Amino acid sequence: MHIHRSERIWLTFGLAMMAVFLATITTAAVVDGIVPPSNVQTIDPAKVSQTPPFDHPGLHKLANGSYEAYYVAHIFSFEPHHLSVPLGAHVTFYVTSTDVEHGFSVPETGINTMVTPGWVSTVSHTFTKPGKYLLVCNEYCGAGHQLMADAIEVR
Numbered sequence: 001m002h003i004h005r006s007e008r009i010w011l012t013f014g015l016a017m018m019a020v021f022l023a024t025i026t027t028a029a030v031v032d033g034i035v036p037p038s039n040v041q042t043i044d045p046a047k048v049s050q051t052p053p054f055d056h057p058g059l060h061k062l063a064n065g066s067y068e069a070y071y072v073a074h075i076f077s078f079e080p081h082h083l084s085v086p087l088g089a090h091v092t093f094y095v096t097s098t099d100v101e102h103g104f105s106v107p108e109t110g111i112n113t114m115v116t117p118g119w120v121s122t123v124s125h126t127f128t129k130p131g132k133y134l135l136v137c138n139e140y141c142g143a144g145h146q147l148m149a150d151a152i153e154v155r
């Protein structure tokens with residue numbers, strides 16, 4: 001079988017790129033210890049409003065002084081509305097959805113996660129600057145997606 005010279009060059013290039021990508025992924029997994037998420041929390045999306053602590057969404061103070069914030073995302077809003085956070089608080093957000101895929105993003109903080117029905121997404125942040133932070137859904141979730149925003153006030 002005759003393979004044209006140009007085709008041989010491109011095949012070699014393609015195989016070399018696959019080898020480079022595989023080596024990169026293997027190096028990242030072994031050297032940096034990157035592994036798939038484990039201990040992922042699941043929840044029945046139909047029973048979120050009856051499942052503690054999501055039956056009382058909001059900010060909860062822990063004994064060690066840090067905070068946990070439980071959020072429920074649904075078309076087209078977040079619960080709780082207008083979260084108030086003390087300045088300097090380290091907050092771990094636990095977010096789930098009752099209907100479709102949503103986003104949970106607070107620009108300029110690094111808080112950004114997908115929110116999938118049936119799963120609990122977790123993200124942490126220490127609020128060191130006072131002000132009113134915008135919370136938005138950044139995954140298109142339907143006709144009212146552009147309305148899906150809220151505020152987190154730090155003071």
Ligand SMILES: [Cu+2]
Nearest residue numbers: 102137141148
């Ligand atoms: Cu949304």
